[in-house]
């Protein structure tokens with residue numbers, strides 16, 4: 001029985017901050033895709049974002065590599081083309097894995113979402129409650145430096161990653177696998193002042209010492225020389241996992257790492273990737289097992305554990321990884337890298353069978369190629385199922401509309417998918433595409449004065465979404 005005590009929170013009158021066509025909750029990649037799509041239709045769009053930048057996990061979370069398959073076009077592809085044009089680079093050529101600079105991404109999203117699409121973006125603004133009338137969301141209550149305010153919209157798009165808007169509205173949610181745990185999160189960080197050329201030369205000279213032990217994607221398994229060539233040609237380079245070296249050094253130097261540090265580090269070894277600027281790497285190594293992502297104490301402990309793992313990792317790397325002797329931590333993410341938390345139940349729940357069987361749907365709004373990639377819910381292993389080269393599957397419109405509401409969409413990693421299906425379809429380009437689909441759909445409905453997401457003209461929507469095959 002719960003021991004929670006309760007207090008009465010009296011009803012208040014609060015100012016109405018705006019009446020808009022579309023309210024976008026969260027300005028991550030999905031929210032940015034939704035706001036750009038709606039803004040381009042001339043639709044009045046309000047975006048509430050709790051951080052002070054757009055991009056979510058990609059920027060504040062430092063997940064600075066966009067996976068974009070051959071069938072992903074639309075805003076995600078456009079976004080990378082803009083970054084390439086600005087940097088005078090050609091990173092899109094390294095599709096399926098495009099390294100990006102999170103700081104440049106923040107600026108580019110400001111430009112595309114606010115300056116060009118005209119969305120009214122409010123930073124430092126948290127969705128804290130929802131006023132609901134039967135199956136309709138009437139108002140969202142936001143909290144910011146202004147205090148509490150309300151916003152009214154015809155349609156609401158939940159792009160909070162954690163399904164915060166839908167959860168507060170009372171929508172049915174799913175969390176994790178059968179035991180309630182999702183793919184483990186990672187606190188990402190960047191290391192500066194790295195001499196990658198030195199590391200590559202050592203890897204070429206001593207291949208056994210630097211071998212990797214764990215399962216990874218075949219396009220990550222490239223020779224050190226190929227990584228050198230990729231870096232020279234503005235392409236993606238990936239280094240993993242150094243586990244034999246870690247074991248050897250720990251054996252030779254007892255007391256180097258505590259038992260806990262070693263256990264944490266051996267979950268994934270060291271995984272890092274090049275960044276557009278070349279002198280630093282982004283590290284995707286830490287792991288928080290047994291994670292649900294639905295409790296603020298759990299989230300706080302995860303950040304603390306992540307920073308402890310980072311300190312131990314960098315201590316080891318500076319001592320034993322060639323090229324890292326003068327390296328230092330450039331930054332740690334200000335947001336935990338959450339792969340999975342709440343998923344909202346829609347009219348259809350995308351399944352693992354849909355992914356593996358390349359399901360196609362009449363109401364498709366996104367085409368995808370990503371395969372299942374579950375990151376050890378219990379800290380152990382990563383389950384990667386690579387898709388066949390030419391196979392792709394659809395995500396249906398019914399998976400981005402909330403089953404329990406008539407004016408609520410969800411896009412990005414809180415869309416309606418099973419634990420395994422989400423692990424395949426959570427990549428940045430897919431999240432942007434889901435946002436774009438929801439933004440276009442809500443714009444069509446708002447334009448025509450319709451009151452229910454189920455009144456969509458799906459053929460018209462699909463005509464606008466160039467990504468659908």
Ligand SMILES: Cc1cc2nc3c(=O)[nH]c(=O)nc-3n(C[C@H](O)[C@H](O)[C@H](O)COP(=O)(O)OP(=O)(O)OC[C@H]3O[C@@H](n4cnc5c(N)ncnc54)[C@H](O)[C@@H]3O)c2cc1C
Nearest residue numbers: 026028029030050056057067126127161337412413427428
């Ligand atoms: C460690 C890791 C590795 C990954 N690797 C890759 C990869 O290699 N390639 C790839 O393409 N993708 C990768 N991904 C997946 C990808 O980064 C995410 O799935 C994607 O960025 C999620 O985008 P989103 O917009 O759905 O959610 P988020 O990025 O979570 O954005 C949600 C936004 O909503 C805001 N928000 C949340 N709650 C509120 C609230 N109550 N009020 C206001 N705002 C709120 C947040 O601040 C955030 O900006 C990885 C993810 C992780 C964590």
